[in-house]
Amino acid sequence: MLSKRIIPCLDIDNGRVVKGTKFLNIRDAGDPSELANFYNKEGADELVFLDITATHENRKTLIDVVRNVSSQVFIPLTVGGGIRALNDMKIMLEAGADKVSINSSAISNPKLITECAKEFGSQCVVSAIDVKKIDTQWTVFTHGGRKVTDIDVIDWVQIVEENGAGEILLTSMDKDGSYDGYDLELLNRINEKISIPLIASGGAGKLEHLVDALSVGNADAVLAASIFHYGEFSIKQAKDFLRKNKIQVRL
């Protein structure tokens, strides 16, 4: 039986992990390789690195991070943030990434997904989508949540799948950082529309929230940053808890 995945997300700025470097020893180092190694030992199923500034300088340090981590940590690595062209993706894959997530650029040019999937296979292409509810519509935002579009996410997920995305990383901006749980209704609505794996992101505060996203929300994987970085829970604790709740995980 396919295991549900737990994926820690590392936001990278200037070669350092920026979320939660202040609270625990492991984060005092703030070093992506150390954190990646730590999460791997704890049983993380994949890792996501997000370039939060997407500046030219940060891109260079991110490539070094990926190169370094991929020679030590042998689990799937996804890299995202500021991917604008096929060549950006190629550079990341050559540095050792297994998947690349595309967000804003796909909105202005949905064919970018097709282009990347054709060249490297759908399994490499993750469509990252940031969503906020406006009135009754879950609306897609771009540029790290700074720009609103008029696109309904229910339509958008079908477009990215048709264009060749292999997976969807869905972040609820309403829930992000709220610690009050993933948007289960949103997850369910999206799941009805797609036949590719769905990663839930935004809102994890308790281990019950992971259970809910994976069972009630029917997500294939959960992404979390704060609850792991700030040391509230370890990945091992999370997996033990999921297993107790009859969710298949890799131990």
Place this chain on the structure above:
Amino acid sequence: MPNIAILDTKSANFHSVKKAVDLFDTDNEITSSRDQVLRSKGLIIPGVSSTDTVLNNIYESELDKTILEFYELGKPILCICVGMQILFETSEEGKLPGLSIIEGKVIRIPEFDNNKNNYKIPHMGWNQLEISKDSNLFSEIENKTDFYFVHSYQCVPKDKKIITSITNYSNNIVASIEKNNLYAVQFHPEKSSNIGLKIYENFINLTRKN
């Protein structure tokens, strides 16, 4: 000559494979040279992307003959994911004929199980191996261990006796086969954390026995 040749099929994730091999034997090379391949002690055929892309590269540079020659020399070969699928006669994924080293076909993973439950394709993530036959490749690896899979097609060998493990999804998917000196896995050992690295270690140990 390198101990381990990692076949350059132009479209594979050979960087990750090389990094994993480096941990156990730094004397390895990503190559498509017939001479280098034939003189190495072990051959790895990595696989990412589609079967036709890989097969096209293989036929264009006549690597099919090299692979067959290497196989006939009796030295260990490890094929990964699409690297496994190209060994068969046909694949529903593409039009090109396979290498036909293994009798059988490659079919699309069924979307439904026997109870009409719907499954997502690709089969992506960690799934448990059910080891059905002893294999040197699985030395010190426990049954029911999770490995990382990502694929939309599955191998159906004619001779079921070559199957060494399966994994369960919408149906039982052949996860590994072994035929003489040929070892092939559907999962990605280079992405399956420490237990996956053990597969590389076991394979490299096999190459040292010759």
